Amino acid sequence: MRLTEGVEWALHCMWLLAACQSDEAMTTRHLAEFFGLPEAYLAKVLNLLVRAGLLKATSGPRGGFRLARSATEISVAEIVEAVEGRTALFHCSEIRQRGPVPLTGQACEVPCGIANVMEKAESAWWRELSLVRVSELVESSGVQSRQRVEAWLSGLAGAR
């Protein structure tokens, strides 16, 4: 089992959009170029973020993506959920109810102990992710990372 590659991309893209905090929208091409990612597939991931209401997309010239809300109002958990879906991790297939001596009736209305444990662990995971906002990611990133963004942005402005 492994988290989708798109999760990492989405997190970094959200970070970049929050870090440059310019009024300009960023196109898929820009984001893909900055991180060296396949442009077409990244568009798919960004699309998920738009559907989740985390990004605003504008079409046409000078269009692109913007944060839908302030970076202080977006948690890491929301981004992960947007890309992976909340269905994640452990799924109890109720094998209690299979086999020659299945467990039936009201005994199955309560989830089994195994599902309980997994659910609890999963909650802890989501809780950790929901505690961190995108703005904190920007703040905790090193000086060099921010310099890197500025250098790239100025190079972009020069080309324009």
Added chain:
Amino acid sequence: MRLTEGVEWALHCMWLLAACQSDEAMTTRHLAEFFGLPEAYLAKVLNLLVRAGLLKATSGPRGGFRLARSATEISVAEIVEAVEGRTALFHCSEIRQRGPVPLTGQACEVPCGIANVMEKAESAWWRELSLVRVSELVESSGVQSRQRVEAWLSGLAGAR
């Protein structure tokens, strides 16, 4: 992303082996039949548990699987790790170092903030899993579940 089906099977099998606590070994056929699972593939999962040192396998007639340790000494985390591997969940592919303006040098010796968050959340997940032992799963399982096991065991003894 989703956890492997084998994880659920492994957890339930460990639970069953701990619940019946008989000195008899249980064969793959028995376990598969009890849960209504494909026998051949279940064998693969059980094999992983043996390699991890959680089960003891004996060949030949009256052979099968036994718990390698007491059920109080086996945590859920160990079972999940045995089946899925510890490599799990988020893997940082260091996209910081890609693109036209890569981040290089000693700045990359420290993991990025995103990897930090994901790592922290993952630790919380494993921690929750390591807090629960198999013996607790048996205790917390309802009376009906234990009756189910006994009914099946007696039916097995009758057939023998």
Added chain:
DNA sequence: GAGTATTTACTCGGATACTCGCTGTCCGAGTAGGGCCGG
């Protein structure tokens, strides 16, 4: 009757196909800005 070699049936273990979801790619629909034309 006791001990031993043999047979036999049973169990695990690794090597082998198949399927589904993630990865990667493409082209079409929609939009906003810029240019052109007319007044």
Added chain:
DNA sequence: CCGGCCCTACTCGGACAGCGAGTATCCGAGTAAATACTC
């Protein structure tokens, strides 16, 4: 010179292949018990 219309280029969005991990399955190696035979 100014306003409106059209055109163009740019952007996102959904539809279409490719590959790898997970899923499912089979048959062979090894083992311990039961059996038959010998002393």
